[in-house]
Amino acid sequence: MNASATGFALRRDRLLRAIRNPVLWQGAAGVATFFLVWQIAKAIGFLAVLPSPLDVARGVPQQMVQEGYWLSWVASGRRVFLGFFAAAVLAVTLGIAMGMSRKLRSGGFPILEILRPIPPLAWLPLAILFWPSPEMTMMFLTFLGAFFPIFINVLAGIDNIDARYIQAARSLGSSPRTLFWRVLVPGALPALFTGLSIAIGITWEVVIAAEMASGQHGLGYLTWNAYMGQSLVGIVVGMLSIGVAGMASSGVMSWIGKRAMPWRRGH
Amino acid sequence: MLSQQDLVALFRSNSFLRDAPAELLAQIALAAREETFARGVFIYAKNDAADNFYVLIEGRVGHPEVQAAEEQYSVAREVVVPGQLFGFAALVQGLPKRVISARCEVRTLVLAVNGRTFQALARNAGRAGHELLQALTRTFAAHERGVAARSGWVSIRNAGKIYDPLGRSVIAVDDCSIEVRPGEFCAIVGPSGCGKSTLLNGIAGFDSLTAGGIALDGEWINRPGERPKPGPDRIVVFQNGALFPWATIRENLIRGPVVQKRMSEAKALERARELLARVGLADVEELYPGAISSGMCRRVEIIRALVNDPKVILLDEPFRGLDALTKTVTHNALLELYDLSAKTVLFITHDLEEAIYLADRVLVMTTRPGRIKQTIEVDLPRPRTLDLLTAPEFLRLKEEAIEAVHEEAVKAFAAGEREFA
Numbered sequence: 180m181n182a183s184a185t186g187f188a189l190r191r192d193r194l195l196r197a198i199r200n201p202v203l204w205q206g207a208a209g210v211a212t213f214f215l216v217w218q219i220a221k222a223i224g225f226l227a228v229l230p231s232p233l234d235v236a237r238g239v240p241q242q243m244v245q246e247g248y249w250l251s252w253v254a255s256g257r258r259v260f261l262g263f264f265a266a267a268v269l270a271v272t273l274g275i276a277m278g279m280s281r282k283l284r285s286g287g288f289p290i291l292e293i294l295r296p297i298p299p300l301a302w303l304p305l306a307i308l309f310w311p312s313p314e315m316t317m318m319f320l321t322f323l324g325a326f327f328p329i330f331i332n333v334l335a336g337i338d339n340i341d342a343r344y345i346q347a348a349r350s351l352g353s354s355p356r357t358l359f360w361r362v363l364v365p366g367a368l369p370a371l372f373t374g375l376s377i378a379i380g381i382t383w384e385v386v387i388a389a390e391m392a393s394g395q396h397g398l399g400y401l402t403w404n405a406y407m408g409q410s411l412v413g414i415v416v417g418m419l420s421i422g423v424a425g426m427a428s429s430g431v432m433s434w435i436g437k438r439a440m441p442w443r444r445g446h
Numbered sequence: 447m448l449s450q451q452d453l454v455a456l457f458r459s460n461s462f463l464r465d466a467p468a469e470l471l472a473q474i475a476l477a478a479r480e481e482t483f484a485r486g487v488f489i490y491a492k493n494d495a496a497d498n499f500y501v502l503i504e505g506r507v508g509h510p511e512v513q514a515a516e517e518q519y520s521v522a523r524e525v526v527v528p529g530q531l532f533g534f535a536a537l538v539q540g541l542p543k544r545v546i547s548a549r550c551e552v553r554t555l556v557l558a559v560n561g562r563t564f565q566a567l568a569r570n571a572g573r574a575g576h577e578l579l580q581a582l583t584r585t586f587a588a589h590e591r592g593v594a595a596r597s598g599w600v601s602i603r604n605a606g607k608i609y610d611p612l613g614r615s616v617i618a619v620d621d622c623s624i625e626v627r628p629g630e631f632c633a634i635v636g637p638s639g640c641g642k643s644t645l646l647n648g649i650a651g652f653d654s655l656t657a658g659g660i661a662l663d664g665e666w667i668n669r670p671g672e673r674p675k676p677g678p679d680r681i682v683v684f685q686n687g688a689l690f691p692w693a694t695i696r697e698n699l700i701r702g703p704v705v706q707k708r709m710s711e712a713k714a715l716e717r718a719r720e721l722l723a724r725v726g727l728a729d730v731e732e733l734y735p736g737a738i739s740s741g742m743c744r745r746v747e748i749i750r751a752l753v754n755d756p757k758v759i760l761l762d763e764p765f766r767g768l769d770a771l772t773k774t775v776t777h778n779a780l781l782e783l784y785d786l787s788a789k790t791v792l793f794i795t796h797d798l799e800e801a802i803y804l805a806d807r808v809l810v811m812t813t814r815p816g817r818i819k820q821t822i823e824v825d826l827p828r829p830r831t832l833d834l835l836t837a838p839e840f841l842r843l844k845e846e847a848i849e850a851v852h853e854e855a856v857k858a859f860a861a862g863e864r865e866f867a
Binding site for chain 2: 343349350351352353357366368440442
């Protein structure tokens with residue numbers, strides 16, 4: 180009873196502190212200014228093509244109840260998540276393996292360097308031919324978009340671990356296993372999370388473009404569809420939805436990063 | 447039977463007790479007991495429980511272990527001066543065993559004082575009492591404890607190291623021989639690029655030699671053609687610090703002995719806390735290294751080395767980049783930990799004052815190829831305090847060292863200019 184009361188008080192305190200945090204209010208003010216400027220510009224006759232923010236706000240409920248709106252979120256989210264997840268698993272495995280073995284690296288790195296500059300969308304024609312369904316095509320493209328930033332960062336993360344830490348760990352009598360889990364992994368984590376947050380941004384870019392080109396459902400498809408239906412409000416709502424989805428994924432990424440690296444909280 | 451006044455006068459003739467508050471001395475006199483021992487009797491023997499310490503009234507007491515180690519330690523072999531203290535182990539908390547024994551050479555009259563009683567009295571005597579206790583503890587460490595230590599003999603024999611980058615060989619160290627005695631604090635100074643770090647990496651086992659060899663307690667740990675293996679018997683404290691930033695101070699401290707399965711987690715933690723408290727870092731163990739100052743980090747790192755109970759601690763310019771004030775605090779922490787642990791310390795620096803203040807012996811290295819140019823014996827008494835920095839003896843040693851290093855620095859500079867010309 181007492182403990183839960185204390186827990187509640189703690190949570191309440193934390194909430195109050197978050198609400199009082201000026202950073203939150205500054206951010207909100209920035210967003211508000213953006214929409215205000217847009218509204219004013221519209222009012223004095225600029226941006227004739229665009230709907231005003233108020234029009235958009237009025238149109239949002241209607242867009243949301245539209246059949247397929249939430250389904251689009253689910254569809255895009257699934258493509259992003261599965262492609263990203265597969266890329267992360269493979270990129271981390273390969274990155275660590277090449278980071279630790281010189282032979283593997285000199286054998287595998289050149290071909291990856293050739294493949295890396297090819298933009299994921301350049302794979303689209305081949306991917307459509309190769310994969311049996313459009314769904315798999317899109318996941319393959321998000322996978323490609325996410326793979327290289329994660330891979331390159333994991334590799335750099337392992338390379339940049341200070342030799343002192345490895346020497347110190349060996350001095351302290353660590354076995355190779357301990358060295359791996361207690362030094363290499365935590366040492367490469369910051370770089371890994373840099374890679375993951377770059378990658379999650381890229382996967383959204385790729386998935387939207389792919390959906391516009393060949394999708395069914397999905398936020399990109401929704402936006403493109405609005406264009407085809409000449410619904411200006413629909414286009415803007417679609418774009419804003421993509422923005423919110425991207426922001427939410429980055430937020431989740433950095434939340435996980437903070438959990439995984441408690442020693443970097445102060446930074 | 448001596449009167450109260452006689453006893454206080456006897457205490458006053460001792461250099462530790464001379465300036466102690468009169469009230470404290472009177473209390474000690476009350477607590478003291480006169481005891482007589484016949485010739486050949488052991489007042490206490492090694493590994494006995496240490497409850498009393500003693501003040502000599504008359505007679506002669508010898509420490510047999512010290513005689514055996516005469517060559518290695520500058521410790522008084524005999525207690526002959528009336529008023530002289532012995533049996534310091536009783537004054538140290540948490541060290542209840544004798545590390546050397548005391549035997550009466552003739553019929554001897556001593557004053558026995560219970561160590562616990564004395565500690566309690568001194569603590570009640572305010573600051574002066576605390577300082578007295580600290581000085582006695584550190585003297586114990588530097589003398590009796592120093593005798594007890596027998597491992598940590600580092601022997602560098604005709605060591606040589608040639609680097610071969612891009613086919614142009616660079617001789618980093620050439621035919622360098624150094625003997626570091628067990629328990630000795632040895633400093634190596636020299637211009638940058640003289641191969642100091644090469645030697646240290648050789649001892650640590652990070653880097654192999656190309657000639658000669660390095661032995662620890664008589665066993666080879668680094669020979670040309672064999673891949674050296676670093677180990678917990680030689681812990682390095684690095685130049686920029688190598689506390690793992692992703693582990694809390696506590697994990698950093700106890701991980702070594704725990705992964706080596708030499709200590710239980712609780713035992714290691716207890717040891718770490720004891721040492722942390724000694725250097726005034728009692729409440730940092732939950733923090734990450736990024737959250738404490740660099741001076742604190744260095745202290746923690748020295749403690750991490752000690753918790754691993756190595757035979758030798760290797761310090762590679764550990765205080766570089768600290769500001770003067772932090773440096774002083776860290777020096778004193780290192781001295782106190784050294785006095786208590788009696789480990790062999792090899793200390794690399796290019797700060798002469800620091801080297802002389804800390805070490806028993808300062809070796810000046812020549813510029814590349816590195817060899818020992820000069821040895822400066824620092825026979826300044828321990829425990830050392832800041833007053834030493836202005837003592838004439840200290841200044842004389844410093845001058846001697848500056849001259850030797852300056853010559854090498856000029857040579858190194860000229861060589862550098864030639865290299866880049």
